[in-house]
Amino acid sequence: MATARLAPWLLLLVCVLSVLRTESVDVVNTIVTDAVKKGAVCLDGTPPAYALHKGVGDAANNWLIYLEGGGWCATEAECVFRTTKDVGSTKRWAVEKSSLIAMLSDQESENPYFYNWTRVYVRYCDGSSYVGDREKPYVVRYHDVDPGNNTTVYFRGARVFKAVMEDLLEKGLKHASNALLTGCSAGGLGALLQCDNFRSILPEKAKVKCAADAGFFIDGTDIYGGHMHRERFAQIVQTHESQKNLPKSCTSKMDASLCMLPQNFVADIKTPLFVVNSVYDTWQIENILMPVKKDQLAVHDEFASCGHDIENCTCDQVKLWRGFQSEFYQALAQLNSSSSNGMFINACASHCQTQKQETWFGTSTMPKLRDRPGVGEAVGEWFVNDAEMRRVDYRTKTPLVCEYNPEEPHWNNHYTFRGTNLFNPAYTLADEIKRKTSLIPRCPAEIPAYFQQPLLCIAGLC
Known part of the structure; x- marks a missing residue:
């Protein structure tokens, strides 16, 4: 009887471990x-x-x-x-x-x-x-x-x-x-x-x-209507005396602290360049969109549950998400349009997609993430075969589930499977994506199509 009760749990453990298993040297x-x-x-x-x-x-x-x-x-x-x-x-x-x-x-x-x-x-x-x-x-x-x-x-x-x-x-x-x-x-x-x-x-x-x-940090508007992160970048530049090593093409036109923000200098990079990023980059959401402002803790706390799961958002708060997404696309437009440059911009709730196997090149336990070229293919084709690769998902208005690690319950997983799903192996990635995309039909809004490149599809969802 005890063995029978343990069987589903053992099956679940095998499934979880298969997600985490990757080869390393x-x-x-x-x-x-x-x-x-x-x-x-x-x-x-x-x-x-x-x-x-x-x-x-x-x-x-x-x-x-x-x-x-x-x-x-x-x-x-x-x-x-x-x-x-x-x-x-x-x-x-x-x-x-x-x-x-x-x-x-x-x-x-x-x-x-x-x-x-x-x-x-x-x-x-x-x-x-x-x-x-x-x-x-x-x-x-x-x-x-x-x-x-x-x-x-x-x-x-x-x-x-x-x-x-x-x-x-x-x-x-x-x-x-x-x-x-x-x-x-x-x-x-x-x-x-x-x-x-x-x-x-x-x-x-x-x-x-x-x-x-995940290095394309934008000069985005925060939930207080300002740009609080500018102060931090200014402190970094001042403390480290970085201004002498920031792009001269930028520092000659604006304050050096703004020249650590890629949108203000990428147009002048001469070497072929590729940008991998999510418009819902979890670090930027937490630190640029919703930083803690001591004199406005009530505003931060009111937005916190929304910032951790868009299911909890009001329509006004949804506008802040979509405004940030729109600003990201506008910032990215500063990248030189040369065919030698490339980009892979998705809506994954993630940070550092080249460091995790499931977001870099997929795994057998995360099927269908590679129906279209994924991060690994995009970067590889762009470098090795000099392919023109500019993939932008500008229609997805909510964070997508692209990774899952139950042993790392940190910010990067706030948008991943809910805890109850650990007890329901039948609950699939597609189920979670369907749930996320149906959360806010009451808040319609269109994101301007700043890019006309082919639409990027993830897990069959466009």
Whole structure:
């Protein structure tokens, strides 16, 4: 009897584990010790690090360099805190390995376009998207409490990037036939900001391109009717003294703090560029659309349940979602219309789609996500075969379910299957999408078609 009662639960466990199962390769990290004498150090003064997995055969001279993300520290106090974390120090990476998955996988079935390339994962430890360069460090003195244990914080993101690239050039990057600089979130923004610099250090005959995943942060209007996030970007630029490494074409026209926002500088990037993003990027929804404003907590709290699930929204709140979506499309229109540039813009409630197998190239447990070219195919075809790839889902007005990990109950999963679905294996992805798209028929509104490219369909829903 007990065995019979357990059977459905065991079946469910197998299903859940199959969702999570992906192949990974564990790589010993390279610590760039020579970078210290160049002043190219992490926030805590440790040298930068990266994980390199050598390519195979003719593909060994093809390089994919992935910049890790992890937000920013906007104030000296925040940067001090980050010195105790992986995003501010490489102490842990000197003794532990990095696991490469999804876009960095060495499995052909999971990463068919880049699996046999030389793949590099650059650890993020500077808090500035790799563009800070402040000469004078910040010293925290503990005086009578602990006078011999001061903390020194460095702001050297641009030097870190340069030192890592110099080290990789000597490891074979200088002989690259093909090279792709990419990254996620703050790393994706770093790939945009450093794109043309990256092109300049490589052989002229090499094919060089850049791609940004979840790094196209927009200057969007928040739920209070302002642009509160501008203050944070201004703090980041000021604290790290990043202005000297931001695009001159932008800083010559506007305040440097606005030149960390891609819509204000992507038109001037000369190297072929690809943008992977969701119009419902979960980080941007939480931090740009609905940031916490201390003097308007009531407004934030009123919107919070809507921000976590559009099912809870009033029609006025739905307008805020759709307004943000519209602003995203307008910002994206600033990308140079050259046929060498590409984009894959969907409505997945996600952040960093190149770092998760189910959003990068799908899995057997997430069927039908690849009826049309998905993220992996889009980026691969654009780079390898120089295909014109501009896929934009501008008709879907609510977040779509594109990933599900029950072991990670964080913001990225607020739009995924409801908890009760864990107990109902018959409840499918298609069921959830149907539910989400039928939530707000009482709030009709059309999103302007800023792009006339073919419609992107996900899971058969257009």
